Structure formats: C-alpha cells, structure tokens
Amino acid sequence: MVEIKNPLYATMSLSTQTLHASKHLHETPEVTPAIGVTTTFLYKKDSMEANNYGASQRYVYSREGRPNTTQVESTLSTVMEGHAVVFGSGLTAALAILLHYKPKKVAIGESYFGIRRVLAQYSAVAGNVQVVGIECGFEGVDLVWLESPINPTGEIKDISCYALRAHAAGAKLVVDATLAPPPLSYPFRQGADVVIHSASKYLGGHEDLLAGVVVSRGAAMAEDLRRTRSALGLGAGSLETWLLQRSLATLSVRVVQQAKTAARLVALLESFRRCAVSTACHVPSAADLALGRRLAAVRHASLQQVPCAEAQHPNGFGAVFSVYFASKTQALFVAKQLRLHSFATSLGGVHSLVDWRHAMDATSEPTMLRVSIGLESFDDLAADWRQALTALDAHECASKL
Secondary structure (H helix, E strand, O other), X not given: OOOOOOHHHOOOOHHHHHHHOOHHHOOOOOOOOOOOOOOEOOEOOOOOOEXXXXXXXXXXXXXXXXXXXXXXXXXXXXXXXXXXXXXXXXHHXXXXXXXXXXXXXXXXXXXXXXXXHHHHHHHHHHOOOEEEEOOOOOOOOOEEEEEOOOOOOOOOOOHHHHHHHHHHOOXXXXXXXXXXXXXXXXXXXXXXXXXXXXXXXXXXOOOOOOOEEEEEOOHHHHHHHHHHHHHHOOOOOHHHHHHHHHHHOOHXXXXXXXXXXXXXXXXXXXXXXXXXXXXXXXXXXXXHHHHHOOEEEEEOHHHOOOOOHHHHOOOOOXXXXXXXXXXXXXHHHHHHHOOOOEEOOOOOOOOOEEEOHHHOOOOOOOOEEEEEOOOOOHHHHHHHHHHHHHHHHHHHHHHOO
C-alpha cells in the first residue's frame, strides 16, 4: 500500500488533524465518508487490476483492506506521529506486535491482565518465551512492554527512562498509552519504538466499538503488521472503523475535558480522605468524618511526584483513577450507590463508569474501585460522590448499633 499520510497536516493542531487528515482519500462528495459494507471490489475489465479508489489506494478484498480502514489509519497516523494499523481489538493488536518481533524474553510491568493472557497464548505457540518484571536488568530481553498510564490506577511511568534502558540492552520498547491518547501524551517523543492503544477506550470514546491500534515509527513495520492482519483475519469491520473515524473528530475536546474533570475529582476525594485524619493542627468535624473516614487511598498521576510528568503529559493526565476502601463490602456499596457513574467495566467513554476490578481480574485488590470519568459536569459528579460516601458512612454506623 502506498503512503496514506498527508504531510500537509503534520504540523497542524490536533483538532484540525482529526477532522481533515484523511480528506485526500475521500472519493465521494459526502462531507462525512460513508460506511462501505462490501467484502469485494471490482477489477478493471481490461487488465484485471484493482481499481484506484483515491490517492492510489487499491482494494480487492476487504480482509486485505477497505476505504474506511485506510481513512481512519490515515487520521491516526497523523495524530499519533507514526504509521497506524487498525485491528479488531486491543488484544489482537498486541498479538500482532508479538508476532512481528518474535521475542524470546519479554519484560513487562503493571498492565492490563488481558495482555498477560495474550503473552501466554503467544508463548504456547512460540515456545520457551521467558517473561520477567520490568524492573529487571533487561539482560537478554528482546521486548519491553510498558503501560503508562497504568490501568487501573492512572499512575504514570517515566517512558524516557525505560526507553534508554531498553535500547541500551538492545531491546524494543512498546508503550501501551491507551489511558492517555493525544493530546495527553505522545510516547514517540520519549523514545518509544511502538505505541499501542485499545481504540475501544478513549479513541472510540462512546462505548460502541471494539478495535485496537498499533503505531510504528516506520512504514515497513506497518506493512508487515497489515500482512499479519490479513493472514490471520485480525481486522476491524467497516462499522467499527467508521465509528472510530467519527469519534476521532471530537478526540481533542473530549479527552482534555475528561482529564480536567478527573483531576479535580481526584483532588476532591483526596481532600475528603485527608480531612478525616486527626493531626496536631486539625480535628475532623462530623461532616469530615462522614465523607472521608472510609477512604483508604486515592491513586492517580496527579497525586504522584514524578519529574517526567510535565514533559510527558503537557496537557494533563488520563481520566482514570482508583479509590480504595477498608473492605470489599464498602467498595461494592459505593459502586452501587453512585448514580451518575454507571456500574460497569471498561473506560474512556463519554459516560462515567465505576468498576469493581476484582470481579474480572483476581489480582486486583477487592477493596479497590476503578473510576473512569466521562463528560458529565464536575459539580454533578462531585455531588454524586458526596451522597455515596455519606450513605456509606450512615450505613456503617447503623450496622454497629
């Protein structure tokens, strides 16, 4: 496939890129590209060659490529500052990376449990694949897999530090930046070799599509990934790629607003927790205790003190954070008591969600709730947490009578 990026938009703002970066691939007069549902495309009658569908894009069979996929990959390539390839899910995207690099020793840190399942499947096929912690010395490591921000806490790692360590050991660095898409982070600027996103999350943003994206620095790797995608049938459908293109148009306004609201809500919850603690200078009121004494901890990048934060996240942190309670019972009570946070899994959409992660991932602490902030107003979400925490305190006090 010929180059799908249009250099005209490389230096423009993110909001302009998401709206215009694939326009050179549009062959019809619609302002919004149509959904192409065909699985097969006409040959030229005189030569049996594939027809040109704009910018020398030629299609024969949809498993190999289709206009909707090419258009969204063009937009993502510009936005992500690399060469994007779209897959049917984040996990199939992860598998494609492993099949490309064929590592024998992988270093991985805190990460989504599904990635470790993919690693196990890859190891079962490849044989004798060693998996070690990301804080090891990287001796003999082929591939370093770094998740930043981390699911479920939203805390960050210093990408540039791991890039230097990985490259010094001759390894490649993959960064899963699902929780902080542009404009919140650009991992290639910190030395990543490959960036992966579950596009079902912030890139899709509306809880209505399943897709994954791998972004490489060079076009050669992207072409190899497309061959793998075609051979194994790992692609996303026309509807999913069309929905993803639609969603990218509002990416910059969505994620920035979500990040701002999340940071304010984290600060509020942390203030509740701290105000419920007695110190030499502060005696908690009854209201302080009702709101904060059940909160054991709040974790998010905005509460970290890390030198890389400003350079790595110039436009804010992700909108996912974790809240910890003293018991599983307390955590579940709050999850069910919240009214504006849907009690459901996943993250990154326009609706705020609260998830008891232990139900899906046994390694997650049963006292923890993962919170994903959507586009509701801060004031309404703050009021929702106040009523839920107050109800928890009243319930706990009543149960002791």
